[in-house]
Amino acid sequence: MISFDRVSKRYAEGHDALREVSVNIGKDELVFITGHSGAGKTTLLRMIMLMERPSRGQVLVDGQNLANIGSRGIPRHRRNIGVVFQNHRLLLDRTVFDNVALPLVIAGHDHREVGRRVRAALDKVGLLKRERAMPVTLSGGEQQRVGIARAVVGKPKILLADEPTGNLDPGLSAEIMQLFEEFNQVGVTVLIASHDLALISRLHHRIITLRDGRLVAGGKS
Amino acid sequence: MIGRLKATRSVPGGRREGASQSRTGLRDRYQAWLQHHRLSAADSMTRVIDNPVSSVMTWLVIGIALALPTGLNVALDNVSQLSSSWDSPAQISLFLQDGVSDDRARQLQAELDERPDVAETRFVSREEALDEFRTLSGFADVLASLDSNPLPHLILVSPAGAAAQSAALALREDLQAYPDVAQAVLDMEWLQRLNSLMELSRRLVLAVGGLLVVGVLLILGNTIRLAIESRREEIVIVKLVGGSNAFVRRPFLYTGLWYGVGGGVFAAVLVAASLWFLRQPISELAGLYQSEFRLRGLGVMGGLNLVILGGLLGLAGSWLAVARHLADIQPR
């Protein structure tokens, strides 16, 4: 589903964020990416959604070489990928409902369909009752779950999450991870960047480890 | 961008769904596209109305900028209507050759009277002219000392039809060609002066109008730029979850449209109000001159055109801003 072929990324300042990373991730997989701060986890995820392009090497997503996707093709590409951001990135002046509806409105679904699917997604993350709340009135964990609902509401093939449990207590973190596992069970490829080694090593999924931009473990599936 | 979806209150719950890629039909897409237009239009309108002070300021600025050239143009239209309502001022003076006799001159006058493009003629014989000159000029002594009359016969010709300047000019050319005519002089210099003055004013209005249109574009562009700036984070998020440039652009184009349309309405109201303000003194003035002159306003079509022009300028201005600034906003 996702494959990196000797991908390097050098930022303008000359810093190498990724060096010769090769990795294959299958369609049914849930994979954790770990490594010290600055190891290149975020950079790797950003490449998959074309927020960044490799300096060298190739990235294939769903059989398509990302080098062949021009700037006009980026929106369509991103609609197939759900993303959970570390800092939620919710629209603070819109309700929970409107935030979750955003990908569907962008994809151009009819508003009945939008209502139905947004509620299904909110139900899944246990926030159906808060659909009319504003994001600032929610706790950090709830905001993160709104972000997850928004990421999955468009039924993407791929789900990316960057530190989704970054500042949550262990109980909540485990719940969120369980949510990701459920999505993975219905066929979504899930890729999660996380520091929380204690948590992820308990979950028996593949773990990719990066160190200074190099892949040091978990490269082969 | 996303539009407020509060109206959506249907089917709570919903069934559990697999993660299969969803397909939307072309028809559904079209309807969704229409719906996003509606949402963007309504959302932009709400934002405009939610900030009444700054919106009214923008409308007023655009309105004044559009009203100025429009008002001047209406004034010019009225002046040209007034000048064309005056009786034909043109008169052609035919000075005959020296040797032409009285009888020949009268015969010529009769001939000219037959012409369809001549309304009226008057014959002034050289003797009459000399008498007139003698009494009017006060050069009686000098004239008495002349042994012959230096003045030629004169026929005054009024062209038929109203003040069609070209017709009068053509007639003058024709008359000049008569062998008995020494010189045909068309006396309409003042009309030409008025016309060239009008032409000059029209060009000035056009130039001022052009400058103000550029000003309106800049104002709108700047207003939209600020709107884009204040929603930067929202734009980033929309792009991150797959919003196309067209999707991001749409609400800002509508914002520009609403500002422009509102400005056009303000301009029409301003022009109508100032005409109403002038109506009373002008009709009094016209009464003094026993004139039928009535001030001609913008009319419904004129007002509508102004609103449409405002809307187009709004779209153009926001397009400029959007083209310049939206591409710069990329997710980091």
Ligand SMILES: Nc1ncnc2c1ncn2[C@@H]1O[C@H](COP(=O)(O)OP(=O)(O)OP(=O)(O)O)[C@@H](O)[C@H]1O
């Ligand atoms: N836009 C950028 N310009 C320049 N350097 C960057 C940029 N983004 C990241 N980097 C650098 O690339 C390296 C990898 O960054 P990245 O964000 O991928 O690390 P990370 O593994 O996600 O770290 P963390 O766990 O702290 O989030 C870092 O050294 C960082 O300073």
Ligand SMILES: [Mg+2]
């Ligand atoms: Mg990171």
